[in-house]
Amino acid sequence: MEKYLEMSGIEKTYHSFGREIRALKGVDFSVNKGSVHGLLGENGAGKSTLMKILAGVEAANNGSIKLSGKMLHMKNAHAASQYGIGMVHQHFSLLDDYTVIQNVVLGMEPVKALGLLDEKKAKQAALDAANLCGFSIPLDKRVSELPMGDKQKVEIMRALYTKAELLIFDEPTSVLVEQEIKGLLDTIRNLKNAGKTIVYISHKVEEVLNITDEVTVLRDGEKVFSGETNTLSADEMVRLMVGTSLAPESKRDRKGFGECVLEVKNLKSGLGDKLFVKDVSLSVKKGEILGIAGISGNGQQELLDALFGLRPAKSGNITFLKNDITDLPPIARRNLGIGYIPEDRVHVGSCAEASVEENLLIDRRHKAPFNRRGWLSNKETEKLGKDLIKRFSIKVADGKDNIGGLSGGHIQRTILARELSCEPKLILAAEVTMGLDVLSTRYIHEELLTLRKEGVAIILVSSNINEILSLSDRVAVMREGEIVADLPNDGSLDSQLIGAHMLGIQNKQKDAVSYGGGV
Amino acid sequence: MQQKKRTLFQLLVILSGLVMALIVILLCSDEPALALRYFFIGPFSSTYFLGDMLNNAVPLIICGLAASISFTASVWNLGLEGMVYFGMLTGTITAAALDGVSAVIAIPLMFLAAFLGGAVLSALCSFLYSKFHLDIMMSSLMLANVIFYLVFLLIEGPLRDADSEQGVTTKAIPEAFRFGKLLSSSDLNTTIFIALALAVFIYFALKHSRLGYEIRMTGLNASFARYGGINTGLIAIIAMLISGGLGGVGGLTYVLGTSFRVRNQLCGIGWSGLSIAMISRNNPALVVPVAIFFAYLTEGAQCAALFADITPDVSQIIQGAILLLVTGEAMINFLENRRGNRKLSVKGVSR
Numbered sequence: 104m105e106k107y108l109e110m111s112g113i114e115k116t117y118h119s120f121g122r123e124i125r126a127l128k129g130v131d132f133s134v135n136k137g138s139v140h141g142l143l144g145e146n147g148a149g150k151s152t153l154m155k156i157l158a159g160v161e162a163a164n165n166g167s168i169k170l171s172g173k174m175l176h177m178k179n180a181h182a183a184s185q186y187g188i189g190m191v192h193q194h195f196s197l198l199d200d201y202t203v204i205q206n207v208v209l210g211m212e213p214v215k216a217l218g219l220l221d222e223k224k225a226k227q228a229a230l231d232a233a234n235l236c237g238f239s240i241p242l243d244k245r246v247s248e249l250p251m252g253d254k255q256k257v258e259i260m261r262a263l264y265t266k267a268e269l270l271i272f273d274e275p276t277s278v279l280v281e282q283e284i285k286g287l288l289d290t291i292r293n294l295k296n297a298g299k300t301i302v303y304i305s306h307k308v309e310e311v312l313n314i315t316d317e318v319t320v321l322r323d324g325e326k327v328f329s330g331e332t333n334t335l336s337a338d339e340m341v342r343l344m345v346g347t348s349l350a351p352e353s354k355r356d357r358k359g360f361g362e363c364v365l366e367v368k369n370l371k372s373g374l375g376d377k378l379f380v381k382d383v384s385l386s387v388k389k390g391e392i393l394g395i396a397g398i399s400g401n402g403q404q405e406l407l408d409a410l411f412g413l414r415p416a417k418s419g420n421i422t423f424l425k426n427d428i429t430d431l432p433p434i435a436r437r438n439l440g441i442g443y444i445p446e447d448r449v450h451v452g453s454c455a456e457a458s459v460e461e462n463l464l465i466d467r468r469h470k471a472p473f474n475r476r477g478w479l480s481n482k483e484t485e486k487l488g489k490d491l492i493k494r495f496s497i498k499v500a501d502g503k504d505n506i507g508g509l510s511g512g513h514i515q516r517t518i519l520a521r522e523l524s525c526e527p528k529l530i531l532a533a534e535v536t537m538g539l540d541v542l543s544t545r546y547i548h549e550e551l552l553t554l555r556k557e558g559v560a561i562i563l564v565s566s567n568i569n570e571i572l573s574l575s576d577r578v579a580v581m582r583e584g585e586i587v588a589d590l591p592n593d594g595s596l597d598s599q600l601i602g603a604h605m606l607g608i609q610n611k612q613k614d615a616v617s618y619g620g621g622v
Numbered sequence: 623m624q625q626k627k628r629t630l631f632q633l634l635v636i637l638s639g640l641v642m643a644l645i646v647i648l649l650c651s652d653e654p655a656l657a658l659r660y661f662f663i664g665p666f667s668s669t670y671f672l673g674d675m676l677n678n679a680v681p682l683i684i685c686g687l688a689a690s691i692s693f694t695a696s697v698w699n700l701g702l703e704g705m706v707y708f709g710m711l712t713g714t715i716t717a718a719a720l721d722g723v724s725a726v727i728a729i730p731l732m733f734l735a736a737f738l739g740g741a742v743l744s745a746l747c748s749f750l751y752s753k754f755h756l757d758i759m760m761s762s763l764m765l766a767n768v769i770f771y772l773v774f775l776l777i778e779g780p781l782r783d784a785d786s787e788q789g790v791t792t793k794a795i796p797e798a799f800r801f802g803k804l805l806s807s808s809d810l811n812t813t814i815f816i817a818l819a820l821a822v823f824i825y826f827a828l829k830h831s832r833l834g835y836e837i838r839m840t841g842l843n844a845s846f847a848r849y850g851g852i853n854t855g856l857i858a859i860i861a862m863l864i865s866g867g868l869g870g871v872g873g874l875t876y877v878l879g880t881s882f883r884v885r886n887q888l889c890g891i892g893w894s895g896l897s898i899a900m901i902s903r904n905n906p907a908l909v910v911p912v913a914i915f916f917a918y919l920t921e922g923a924q925c926a927a928l929f930a931d932i933t934p935d936v937s938q939i940i941q942g943a944i945l946l947l948v949t950g951e952a953m954i955n956f957l958e959n960r961r962g963n964r965k966l967s968v969k970g971v972s973r
Contacts, residue, residue, distance in 0.1 A: 432851070450845055464835070
């Protein structure tokens with residue numbers, strides 16, 4: 104097979120706060136025409152940087168890029184698209200208020216006389232792009248009305264519309280649910296059959312094994328493997344990515360649970376007339392993990408915010424260890440023993456411009472020994488920082504460094520360190536491993552299982568069904584602000600079933616059955 | 623941008639402001655050499671000018687601190703000038719009313735009255751915000767304008783001292799309450815120690831007290847602060863109250879050191895305080911030198927107007943130009959910081 108893309112000796116160094124970060128240390132990367140090529144690596148391994156250089160978003164310090172043997176001069180993203188390189192971004196770059204057609208042609212609109220948009224041609228172009236990969240998608244709908252999977256299809260159509268021959272998918276499954284992932288993988292096969300070349304960036308080994316022909320593995324800005332996918336096993340891939348082999352993840356043991364820790368009855372919460380949490384009732388016991396599955400944006404975050412006191416309850420009540428906490432502010436709930444790991448770890452869970460120590464201090468700033476008659480003890484704060492940095496293996500040179508300079512995984516460890524170190528009785532945790540690499544994910548899962556063993560009640564919100572299934576004792580599914588299913592995780596659950604509840608397919612079937620049975 | 627580079631850049635901007643002064647003087651003056659000499663060296667040429675310069679810096683330091691506290695909490699108290707003016711009035715009225723009382727009792731009461739005068743306006747803005755969600759930036763700015771005319775009305779009416787030889791003013795502060803002079807012939811007095819002590823105290827309080835920590839966290843990231851259990855609404859109100867109160871205290875030191883009475887005209891120290899806070903990036907340790915630099919500019923312009931053919935209007939132009947440049951530079955930093963943080967947050971999730 105002919106070499107289609109050849110990147111050689113790519114180097115990239117970032118300067119940040121007086122420090123040099125060598126993101127890429129002379130990476131060679133080549134892709135055969137008409138193949139699906141996986142680019143595998145942990146967060147921070149340099150995958151995205153390499154692809155940004157290929158897409159013209161960033162400039163390399165050194166190295167060359169050849170496409171079909173021709174040297175490319177990448178001035179900007181526009182140049183890349185003229186060379187036939189298209190990118191499907193992890194975070195979509197679509198205009199929500201525009202229709203699918205408008206989004207597809209945006210930037211290269213077909214025009215009539217007087218510079219007016221040629222709507223016929225635009226529609227035809229969008230239709231052509233949809234047909235090429237077998238999408239059926241409402242072309243006149245606004246993008247904001249589409250589910251995530253369809254938004255991604257619009258991104259793909261945009262790339263095809265610009266006549267892209269090489270398509271780069273950046274962590275494409277991170278925003279999709281099970282059923283949508285199947286669709287995406289089919290799409291990629293269709294594109295391959297249509298003669299397109301595809302680069303598939305991911306840190307999920309199963310996906311790479313499933314879809315790619317060849318794979319390149321990056322670690323710490325260096326290429327550690329390149330070759331055919333079927334020469335590697337899943338374990339070998341993980342070892343290449345991580346650099347060491349991992350101990351198998353510990354299993355959730357079966358056991359009984361203690362007393363009821365949290366009981367929520369008919370909770371409603373929202374903004375104005377709009378309810379984000381509609382009549383939710385749930386309970387969680389000592390030592391139990393309640394997983395809440397759902398497509399993100401179905402009220403899970405609002406539910407946790409309401410349980411923590413960041414959002415007022417409209418009606419209903421929340422009982423925590425026999426205390427009615429419905430109207431208590433966050434600080435009172437913290438004092439009672441509730442910890443919260445919020446979904447947005449960068450803007451809510453931490454303060455980027457404050458030091459690691461200051462980030463650790465926030466929930467105990469009013470307590471002894473940190474607070475002495477209104478003054479904070481420097482010594483105690485430093486000690487707290489040192490202890491927790493060590494105990495949670497947070498990678499930071501000094502507790503006085505700003506947390507914003509840490510990687511996502513270590514920001515999350517810092518948040519975990521704070522929330523777990525104050526002897527909580529209930530932990531609310533949202534999307535704790537989203538976007539994190541294998542090692543950090545593993546670490547966080549272990550910490551949650553340890554807590555469970557110690558008898559802490561945990562509510563775990565995640566859009567990753569596999570995470571929910573492997574950690575939870577009970578699984579609730581949330582859709583449009585309601586709990587639509589609450590099932591014990593006794594081995595009878597699988598991702599298909601949960602996914603169906605998440606999408607609302609299950610309910611319709613059940614209704615049909617119950618009507619048919621005359622119940 | 624690295625810290626070193628940034629400091630260099632900042633110095634360069636201040637320097638180019640001074641170059642601008644040079645150009646304006648060259649254009650406007652018939653004897654530019656003389657005017658330049660008095661503008662740049664004048665403030666250091668005698669103890670009188672030096673003392674005046676430092677005395678001018680006293681209210682500027684306190685107002686700079688006042689603005690820093692509200693800015694640190696991300697509360698944009700643009701009405702500081704109004705609070706300064708109102709606190710000045712309440713402090714002066716109290717002083718006049720306590721004429722004959724022992725200074726040990728009267729002086730703390732004067733400062734208390736000045737603090738409360740400024741804080742009352744802050745409280746009003748905070749109330750409007752929590753009740754009607756009226757933006758504090760707008761409400762404080764507009765309220766300040768109302769207050770100016772209210773104070774003018776009082777000074778020109780019931781509070782006017784008919785015997786005053788200094789135009790329309792209130793009664794003067796009793797001699798017994800005036801602070802001791804430090805450099806003979808100049809106005810410099812012991813209030814400068816109050817200003818310096820406040821700067822030191824606020825520097826440590828913001829850094830090491832629980833309230834200071836809560837103010838900083840609220841200002842840096844309100845969502846995080848709320849999540850951490852801080853009552854951000856209350857903290858914002860407290861920061862606003864302290865800011866307004868300190869503004870009033872700053873106003874009173876101006877009366878005590880410079881004017882000895884409240885005139886029916888504005889002195890602009892509140893506005894300068896906002897600029898000083900911005901340039902020193904809300905750092906109380908930097909507020910002191912920046913306030914002295916501002917006072918130096920004022921004093922230099924006065925010297926040049928006194929001994930050369932520069933009119934005070936020209937001095938205003940020079941000050942305005944320097945202020946514009948320096949504030950512009952602070953603004954660039956401010957925006958760059960925000961952009962940098964955004965980049966940082968993206969990096970925090972994935973690279």
